[in-house]
Amino acid sequence: MAMCKLRTCIVLLLALVHQCTSLYFHMWETDVKCFVEEVPDETMISGKYKVEVYNDKTESFVMKQGVGMHVEVKDPDKNQVLSKYYAYEGQFVFTTHTPGEHYICLSPNSTRWFSGGNRLRVHLNIDVGEHANDYKQIQAKEKLSELQLRVRQLVEQVDQITKEQNYQRIREERFRFTSESTNQRVLWWAVAQTCILLIVGYWQMRHLKGFFEAKKLV
Numbered sequence: 548m549a550m551c552k553l554r555t556c557i558v559l560l561l562a563l564v565h566q567c568t569s570l571y572f573h574m575w576e577t578d579v580k581c582f583v584e585e586v587p588d589e590t591m592i593s594g595k596y597k598v599e600v601y602n603d604k605t606e607s608f609v610m611k612q613g614v615g616m617h618v619e620v621k622d623p624d625k626n627q628v629l630s631k632y633y634a635y636e637g638q639f640v641f642t643t644h645t646p647g648e649h650y651i652c653l654s655p656n657s658t659r660w661f662s663g664g665n666r667l668r669v670h671l672n673i674d675v676g677e678h679a680n681d682y683k684q685i686q687a688k689e690k691l692s693e694l695q696l697r698v699r700q701l702v703e704q705v706d707q708i709t710k711e712q713n714y715q716r717i718r719e720e721r722f723r724f725t726s727e728s729t730n731q732r733v734l735w736w737a738v739a740q741t742c743i744l745l746i747v748g749y750w751q752m753r754h755l756k757g758f759f760e761a762k763k764l765v
């Protein structure tokens with residue numbers, strides 16, 4: 548019972564912490580940067596980005612039109628979920644259909660064939676689950692009151708936590724299956740080693756017996 552409560556608390560904590568990722572990174576025009584988001588199925592993921600180009604004159608990063616971004620997303624089975632070109636600033640949204648690690652790869656729409664080009668700074672913000680929803684837009688579209696909107700947010704948060712718990716169960720089953728499979732392989736390997744040692748020992752005894760008999764020592 549205590550372990551169950553502890554597991555539930557850990558899942559809730561992971562569900563709350565894992566909802567938003569905000570960062571920026573540097574890359575060149577010919578680079579490809581990939582990120583991994585481990586999420587359950589039927590989960591919405593939204594990513595907002597902004598590309599800035601390094602200006603040698605001002606020695607700073609500035610926004611520049613003409614530098615776009617190609618976003619490609621693959622699910623745990625390496626199936627393509629999203630592949631689209633965007634402008635220098637934009638947003639991509641997709642929904643997962645397979646639980647596990649999803650690969651989000653960003654690459655500038657550069658026409659250069661070799662490494663180098665302009666140095667870029669990319670601001671990236673990834674929202675997972677109910678945090679990917681624009682509740683202001685939902686409230687305006689469906690004409691919801693503040694109370695109705697808050698209730699909807701809570702319902703979707705509970706739904707996301709349930710998905711996280713189900714996914715943790717799937718991971719636990721996979722881990723248990725892997726552990727049992729590994730234990731069985733170790734057991735059979737030990738049995739095989741024992742059999743090999745017995746066969747080698749029996750062969751050595753027969754060989755020594757034949758040697759001693761040939762030399763008339765026994």
